[in-house]
Each structure stands twice: as structure tokens, then as C-alpha cells.
Amino acid sequence: MTIAEVSKKYDLTADTIRYYEKIGLIPTVPRTEKGIRNFDEESCNWIEFIKCMRNAGMEIEILLEYVNLFKQGKTTVKARKRLLEEQREKLIEKQNNINATIERLDYKLELYDEIILGKRKDFTETI
């Protein structure tokens, strides 16, 4: 697959994909004799994985650590597990923050509704 095809498939710009490769996030992208990227299944899997993790807000530096551990082979399995567990914890915390904020917004939206419908005579501007 060319970079244009991969770009379309995963909805990432070609620039972003090249950037990810340059910094080492996508190990060993194959090339044609002319030096043009020819993404195979493994490269695509990496891109899909990176995209998913980035969408959840995981930092590139952390992902780089994971990729580098991966490159070192079986001996790093435990370290990789530890890394993913840590990131899982961070995502849980993010989830909690977002949940709390959604609940707060729900409450505010209810108040706004009551104000709009005129159910609140004691209308005081709540932040």
C-alpha cells in the first residue's frame, strides 16, 4: 500500500504518517526499489494501533517506549505489560474526569432548561 492509500484507510494525513515513521513509532516500513514506502499488514497494524491509542490521548513518548520494548523481543513482555497497565490507569482517571464533567453539564443543562421554560422564578445567574 502507498502512503496515500494508508492515509485514506486510517484517516491520517500522509504528513502525520511520515512523522510517525520518522520518530520511530512505526517500525520497519518496507520500501520499493525506488525508495517509496510500501506498507505491509504489520505496518498497517501498527498505524491502526497508534491511531487508537493517540485518539484516547496517550502520549507519543509513551508509545515510543512501547515500540522500543517491542523491538527488543520476548524479554520485554513483562515491562510492556507494566507500561500498558500504567496507561490503563491513566485512561481510567481521564474517564472519571470526563464522567464527572458530563454529570455537571447535565445538571447545568437541566437548570438552563428550567430557566428557559420559565419554571424558575428565583432566576439567579449560575456560573
Add this chain to the structure above:
Amino acid sequence: MTIAEVSKKYDLTADTIRYYEKIGLIPTVPRTEKGIRNFDEESCNWIEFIKCMRNAGMEIEILLEYVNLFKQGKTTVKARKRLLEEQREKLIEKQNNINATIERLDYKLELYDEIILGKRKDFTETI
């Protein structure tokens, strides 16, 4: 309350609080005769609100819009509601992304566990 006290109370640096005020995120922070910030309850409520929204990842530009609508008074109640509804939708989407990623990590962590415990003879490196 001085900026130092507010900084401690909400775990934000004084720099961040000054920055928020400068760009207009905290309307009307009172000052002493000497020109020193003297945060009242309303200012604190704004800071707490901004902090909560920022923690969930809401953009400063959006929060500025909200604050500006708020300043214009009752006539903007519907617009404010619309704005908060939009942001709620964005948070739901983020939540979904994070949930999907946590589930994916859970699956990977199980695989890693099986590998570590030697339950997998067919060990092939999964990304």
C-alpha cells in the same frame, strides 16, 4: 483570597490563574487599593468551573465563548445551553474513544498474562 491561596486551594499555578484572568476566562477579579488581586467567592467559583472543564479537555476558546455569553446576561441563556450541549456531545465521544481503548488494553493485558504464565505455546508477538 490572595493568588497564592487560590493557587493552593485549586492546585493551579499563580501563573496559570493570572493567564486565565488576562485572556478573560475569569470575569472581574476584585483588587485591593494596592492593585493586588483579592479573589471573592464568585471568582473562585469561576476558577473551579474552568478547572473542571479544562480537566475534561474542553478548549479555552470554547470556555471563553461561554464566559463572554455569560457576561451579556439573561438574553444569552439559550446560546449558552446550546454551547454546553455541543461540548457535552464532544465529551461523550471522547468517553467512547477512551472506553474502546481501555477494552483493547484489557484484551492485550490478558494476552500478555497468558504469555507470562506460559499458557500460550503459540506465542507470536502481537502488536
Add this chain to the structure above:
DNA sequence: TATTGACTTAGAGCTAACTCTAAGTGATAT
């Protein structure tokens, strides 16, 4: 044959959200 279009590179530029620096004021402690 000339040009169009997809690819290549190195490296500069951009945006959001802070974070820091320098220079200054004023109240309190030694």
C-alpha cells in the same frame, strides 16, 4: 517532449496552553 502528479527529503513553521523572565512596588522581619 513537456507537463502533471505522486512520491521523496530536511527542516522550518504553527497552535494551544501554559511557563518563565525581568524589572518593579510595597509591606514586614532583622
Add this chain to the structure above:
DNA sequence: ATATCACTTAGAGTTAGCTCTAAGTCAATA
């Protein structure tokens, strides 16, 4: 009296994560 400390300002610097530019190669089409 002098030094320390918390505050003030304007504006420069930083970081993450892209995004764009310029200059070039190569294959296919008018």
C-alpha cells in the same frame, strides 16, 4: 535601614504534536 517576600506587569520562551515548504525524483499521459 536593609533585606526578604509576595505581589505586580509585559512579553519572551517552551512543549507536544503535528503541518507546511522547498527542492528534487520518477512514471504516466497530452
